[in-house]
Amino acid sequence: MPKLKVGTVFPTDAEDAQIRAGIVADPDTYEVTSAEDWTRMRPLGRPKATSPKVSVTIRYSAEVLKWWSFSKRQVMAGKPAWTRCCVSMSRSTRQHEIKGRSRF
Structure with missing residues (x-):
């Protein structure tokens, strides 16, 4: 049981009896009582990514971090700094692949 x-x-x-009576009266729902009922439930949370991201550690100069964090044109777009950084790197990678300079 999760921490409350x-x-x-x-x-x-009395309230619990009213809740159970409401469950029985509602044709669209039922009370989960068996382990089989629980296994048929949809899992909560995000679905597994088809191409998961990889965690890396990288060091940037202070100027680069300042530019990514406070660039007005990107802040106006409403995207977080690291999302913008990832998008920029992806675009750069695609441009190099188009030019035939892929490293993979």
Whole structure:
């Protein structure tokens, strides 16, 4: 069972009975009671990426970081700095591949 937040209030027995009666009365839902019911549920969260990103560590000069963080034209576009950096690197990679200078 997940950790509950401080101040979590559980329903009283009368409220719980009303909830269960509502579940039984609703034709579009049912109470999950078995392990089989839980295994049929859709998983929560983001789906697995077909091409996951790779974590790297890289060192940039202060000037480069300042430019990526505060470039007005990109801030106006509303994109986070590292998203803009990734998009720029992807474009550059594609341009080099078009020119026939791919390193892969």
